[in-house]
Amino acid sequence: MAGKEKRVEAITAMDQDFTQWYTDVVLKSELIDYSSVKGCMILRPYGFAIWENIQKNLDQMFKDTGHENVAMPMFIPESLLQKEKDHVEGFAPEVAWVTHGGSEKLAERLCIRPTSETLFCDHYSQIIQSWRDLPKLYNQWVSVVRWEKTTRPFLRSTEFYWQEGHTAHATAQEAVEETIRMLNVYADFYRDYLAIPVVKGQKTEKEKFAGAVDTYTVEAMMHDGKALQSATSHYFGDGFAKAFEIQYSDKNNQLQYVHQTSWGLSTRSIGAIIMVHGDDSGLVLPPRIAPIQTVIVPIAAHKAGVLEKAKEMKAELAKQFRVKLDDSDKMPGWKFSEYEMKGVPLRIELGPRDLEQNQCVAVRRDNGEKIVLSLDGLTESVQTLLDEIHEGLYQRALESLNSRIYDASDWQTMSELIAEKPGFVRAMWCGDLACELMIKEELGATSRCLPFDQVKVADTCVCCGKPAVKEVIWGKAY
RNA sequence: CGAGGUGUAGCGCAGUUGGCUAGCGCGCCUGCUUUGGGAGCAGGAUGUCGGGGGUUCGAGUCCCUUCACCUCGACCA
Numbered sequence: 001m002a003g004k005e006k007r008v009e010a011i012t013a014m015d016q017d018f019t020q021w022y023t024d025v026v027l028k029s030e031l032i033d034y035s036s037v038k039g040c041m042i043l044r045p046y047g048f049a050i051w052e053n054i055q056k057n058l059d060q061m062f063k064d065t066g067h068e069n070v071a072m073p074m075f076i077p078e079s080l081l082q083k084e085k086d087h088v089e090g091f092a093p094e095v096a097w098v099t100h101g102g103s104e105k106l107a108e109r110l111c112i113r114p115t116s117e118t119l120f121c122d123h124y125s126q127i128i129q130s131w132r133d134l135p136k137l138y139n140q141w142v143s144v145v146r147w148e149k150t151t152r153p154f155l156r157s158t159e160f161y162w163q164e165g166h167t168a169h170a171t172a173q174e175a176v177e178e179t180i181r182m183l184n185v186y187a188d189f190y191r192d193y194l195a196i197p198v199v200k201g202q203k204t205e206k207e208k209f210a211g212a213v214d215t216y217t218v219e220a221m222m223h224d225g226k227a228l229q230s231a232t233s234h235y236f237g238d239g240f241a242k243a244f245e246i247q248y249s250d251k252n253n254q255l256q257y258v259h260q261t262s263w264g265l266s267t268r269s270i271g272a273i274i275m276v277h278g279d280d281s282g283l284v285l286p287p288r289i290a291p292i293q294t295v296i297v298p299i300a301a302h303k304a305g306v307l308e309k310a311k312e313m314k315a316e317l318a319k320q321f322r323v324k325l326d327d328s329d330k331m332p333g334w335k336f337s338e339y340e341m342k343g344v345p346l347r348i349e350l351g352p353r354d355l356e357q358n359q360c361v362a363v364r365r366d367n368g369e370k371i372v373l374s375l376d377g378l379t380e381s382v383q384t385l386l387d388e389i390h391e392g393l394y395q396r397a398l399e400s401l402n403s404r405i406y407d408a409s410d411w412q413t414m415s416e417l418i419a420e421k422p423g424f425v426r427a428m429w430c431g432d433l434a435c436e437l438m439i440k441e442e443l444g445a446t447s448r449c450l451p452f453d454q455v456k457v458a459d460t461c462v463c464c465g466k467p468a469v470k471e472v473i474w475g476k477a478y
Numbered sequence: 479c480g481a482g483g484u485g486u487a488g489c490g491c492a493g494u495u496g497g498c499u500a501g502c503g504c505g506c507c508u509g510c511u512u513u514g515g516g517a518g519c520a521g522g523a524u525g526u527c528g529g530g531g532g533u534u535c536g537a538g539u540c541c542c543u544u545c546a547c548c549u550c551g552a553c554c555a
């Protein structure tokens with residue numbers, strides 16, 4: 001069967017209406033449901049299981065780089081939030097406030113954290129005294145609240161889950177290294193677990209995080225050519241340290257300010273998985289974070305030996321994989337469609353004909369290929385297939401990304417590309433905010449990043465024609 | 479926050495110029511038969527017509543108001 005054939009009538013075709021396709025997929029595949037609170041989504045078991053797998057693997061990468069997990073309160077006193085000027089200005093429009101405890105009005109209202117820089121800073125100012133206390137490499141897995149005007153499941157919800165790392169270092173250099181290290185952790189994670197290639201780079205002044213000196217980003221390209229800022233890492237310098245008086249005595253007994261970073265990856269990454277790998281039949285999940293890596297569908301389960309063998313197979317595979325045996329009385333065809341919609345990477349069919357020949361039929365979700373596997377050495381065969389699926393997904397996504405990055409050296413080309421070709425545009429920039437604003441205003445594209453791998457497309461700014469200083473990747477973004 | 483759209487059973491929808499007991503498909507429950515791409519038959523359950531107010535002898539239908547969700551823009555992980 002061809003993998004591209006549309007088999008699930010309930011899902012809108014991607015090329016017909018991509019946003020509707022997305023909505024159909026998140027609901028029909030039971031990742032989320034809408035809740036009774038505007039803009040807030042319920043992460044259903046299947047959706048949360050993906051997040052758990054993301055957490056498990058990314059958390060290990062944090063541990064491997066020396067980080068410790070903590071949990072900060074979800075409330076921030078207004079006075080604390082206001083200590084760093086740029087930071088509060090950036091977040092003020094979208095914070096939710098607690099004004100009452102029971103029926104008592106609070107003396108000072110409490111903000112529900114939109115991010116926790118101020119909490120970490122306040123804490124760091126208490127616990128850091130000596131150079132021996134540094135570095136502090138903290139992370140937390142929590143939800144945050146931002147009062148968004150337009151919300152979409154995973155991509156922008158009022159409350160969302162994420163991790164936020166917050167570190168304090170003795171020197172600026174150490175903090176810069178940490179910022180880049182964690183950006184690379186994100187890029188590696190996207191490649192090795194989500195099978196998504198990203199473009200690494202730096203945000204412009206306009207796009208950087210409120211209160212940061214520098215913001216770095218990994219940008220992924222969705223199926224429709226739009227960009228998704230997929231994780232960010234910030235270098236703060238000593239700006240927060242000065243605002244919060246986070247000082248330590250160095251080896252010469254001199255008081256010094258710490259240098260800080262923060263970095264985050266959210267449930268938005270699940271949106272990236274959906275929009276990078278999904279197809280007209282629904283989700284396509286990368287094997288390493290798929291809640292169900294392999295589903296076993298017995299055929300004619302009432303016939304002698306079929307169900308017994310299927311159970312035996314499940315027990316064996318479960319030692320190494322997340323495996324499900326669907327022995328419900330639904331029709332096999334129904335099950336095929338159901339698990340395709342839910343993006344299960346590999347399906348194994350086992351029927352009477354297979355039993356006779358000591359084999360089963362495996363079907364890949366990524367390309368629809370059917371493969372006859374011997375029941376001997378099945379664990380190894382499945383492992384190989386899952387790895388191939390991961391690699392196949394990554395290569396397909398990489399090809400999709402690379403084939404849709406265009407160069408523009410003049411305004412005319414740039415405007416045509418942005419208007420007509422979904423994807424990213426590489427173009428030179430003089431560094432002026434005015435040009436960045438003009439491009440957004442006139443063309444609807446924003447600067448995604450100043451990529452680390454700079455390509456000199458031209459000598460002059462694509463907008464104003466003055467000498468260019470940097471190559472920028474432009475695109476329409478979620 | 480601006481423009482547009484939609485709210486009727488779990489889901490998708492129909493419901494005429496206001497008129498009788500609010501329907502249909504799917505799903506769900508029970509039983510039997512089926513099983514290699516969304517099975518068949520028989521029986522069964524399910525409604526605050528988004529909420530509130532009004533007009534009327536009578537409102538799912540008309541009016542006012544409010545809430546939610548979706549799409550597109552302006553602002554943001």
